[in-house]
Amino acid sequence: MNEPRLPEKTAPADSAVPWLHPRPIAPDRNQAYLSLRHARKVYQTRSGDVEAVGLADFDIEAGEFVSILGPSGCGKSTLLSMVGGLEPVTEGEIFLEGTRVNAPRRDFGYIFQDPTLLPWKTVLDNVLFPIHTQKRQVADYEAEAHRLLEMVGLADFKAKRPRELSGGMRQRVALCRGLINDPKLLLMDEPFSALDAISRDDMNLALVRLWDKYHKTALFVTHSIREAVFLADRVLVMTARPSRIVADLKLPFARPRDVTVQETPEFNRICAWLREQIQAGYGRPAGPG
């Protein structure tokens, strides 16, 4: 079994920096908030089995924001779907607070690449859509919806319809919708990759601001290194062919977090190192590792 560990030789020169040390898996994994144990996904196709997610074996603490970083086709979205219960695992198990996850759960939040808003509903109703669908008491959540929309700067747009909003604004609505049911786990599948660069920076900042006040356990899938580092407390790096988690990195940046963190040498060095990991992944020979 491949252990997702940092290879020592690729560590940056000043390996004294604490965040670069491999994070050990706790001996009693049942204590972990979210735990993936040797989760694997294999699709059967006409030309044989295709391994979509080779191996995922890691734990996540409560309140941790984890980015899953990797090139397209590495299986990171499939991994997210498995955690969310939308895709069954072929092998292995996933636990949340000791309970096995094998179906979608009411207490998860989801954000996709597209805002997937309902065009015929107002912004407010879109945010409340999960509440309606899950037959919860709408009245209990209305105040929360208003609070969330104000937090992402959409206070004046509650009665508008999605088509009157920009792409970035729509994704903010989707963000609020993902958070409305106070999820135990927020799953974000490349939520900003369809936006232009400026809106994307904007959204990153908005998300960071949200996390300054609003701690949630989150899995964030992206192929942008800077985004992954800027947003997360921890980064998992995935490679394609074979699909593996090759690095697991605790980030040293405190919250509340500021844009200026992106200018620090530390930030850039981490990004450079992550880029190396991804590129090294491309160079690997195909086949089981």
Next chain:
Amino acid sequence: MSIVPPGFTRPASAGRRRVLVGTAAAGAAAMLSPYANVHAQTPRKVSISLPWVVNGSNFWPVIGRERGFFKSRGFDVDIQRGFGSIAATQAVANGKFDFGFVFTPGIVINAARGLMVQAVATVGYDSLMGVAIPEDSPIKRPADLEGRTVGMVLTSAEAPFFNAWLDRVKVDPKKIVRQAMDSQLIERSLINKQVDAITCIGTSSLPLFQSLGYDTRFMSWAQNGLDFYSGQVITRPEMVEKDAGFVQAMVEAFIESLIFTLRNPEEAVEIITKLQPEIAAVKGGRENFALAQAIAQSTMVAEEAIKNGMGWADMKKLQSMIDLTLKFGVTDGKPYTVEQIATNRFAGKIRLSAAEWDGVRKNTAGVRRLLTT
């Protein structure tokens, strides 16, 4: 293209004698026709419209074409189906066809709208308009129709004259429910008792009832003085004026075709079923066809033709048909004279012998039964 030799007249006696001696071979006809001699090298294309799809009452021009009666006179005829006598008359008036074989109501109704064609030969002397009722129907007299539903094909030739008949038989038209029916369904609607009676042209509906084994009675409107002519050969008025030789030759070809079917009704059906196998393909189709021919031929035995020769029309009778049409058949029709729609100029040149008329009577004796109440 009118190349008529100066002083040309058709030697009527020759034609008459020819028919009388019964040597109506195509070759002989060709030799006898000066018109054909002129055009022997380049057959003249002539288009003809029938009133409807080929059926037992209208197919005889096709037999004429097959037997070469048109070809021998230098005509290459193209015979097409029509979409009702009204539309067929309009198509001829509009120059889409050179000639038409249509039913008289189509001519008189269009003329009431100012659209004139010339009937150059009359071949049927009773349109057989009437009301068909089931054999076992409680309707015995016209008055019994009150309060009943009468099915009718609105575009059929008899439909516009239903009111004229009701007037003659003193029935209030308001007391009758009219159900418009498609021509495909009219007979079936009577059999299925969806309607109590139908108006129809005897040649179309009665053979169908017979072939389906369904017995009917028939209230002929002719008995009440509504005697319309049926089939007439028409062309445009200017053709009559400017190309009389051509019209004369065509009329003779038409008449010769008709006479062939009168003499050889079975052979005519034989020819048409070979040409159009679908006729015999339906159950009772061939019998239906032969019966329709017999009914149509029974209307050809008339004083007009016997006394004055084939194709001849009684202008007085035609005038009364016009009067009837203007009074009952159409709303706001424009009056016109009989000369505007018909001429005997080309008719009466060929005659059948008394023996031949007897032959026709004998052939069609069986159908009389169908045409009574």
Next chain:
Amino acid sequence: MEVAANPALSNAALARRREMLLTLRRIGLPVAAAALFLLVWEAGTRWANIPEVLLPPPSAVLDRLVRNFPLLMTHAWPTIWQSLAGFAIATVLGIVLASLLSASTLIRETLYPNVVFFQLIPKIALAPLFVVWFGLGPEARLSFSVFVSFFPVVIATLAGLDNVERDLLRLCRALTASSWQTFVSVRLPHAVPYIFSGMKIASTFAIIGVIVGEFITSRVGLGYLILFASAQAETALILAAICVLCVFGLAFYGVVAVAEKWTIRIFGDAPR
């Protein structure tokens, strides 16, 4: 030029004026073309002295329209209500059938090829059979009208129900929505503009169905009147009846088209 001459004219005013001119053009051009066509028709029939029974000039048709207006309306009413009823039934039937087809793979695999096959039948040819099955009353025409017009609704609705973004369906799954909930709150609303585009086609088909039905059998109706007029060689009356039919058809289609536009605005993108 205009800006220089009139500096008070703001850009907004200019834009509004351009908009107005464009609208005028959009309406004006086709109207002018139609008017020109009628004019040529009128002049042509007069100049060539075409008999009215073959082709009446527009003025003669208008004259018939005015003089026989009550008669035309007597016959228009049954045609109109039967078309509307046929259309309404076809719409409901189409939506229900499409919903069934989209609800279950089994149903779709069983029925969809049959529905398509059904569509390939030359339906007009079957019209006489409807009289045999449903009799001579309005039921025959209504059912025939439904028969010819429901299919476009089925196809359009099915497209609308199927074309929902995959992520939206994933979201519903992630939210643990039942398939009925997903249908009611996502699929069906998403299909609304598609349904209306199908209804647009159905509106014209429904009228054709009723008219063909009236051609087959009727006691009253515009189809009856057209046959009656053609039996009398009343070409102007035929065209006047067709005129009434066109006005109704246009208004009917127009209402559905406007409703479609509105639903596109509310329920999202137009089906392309």
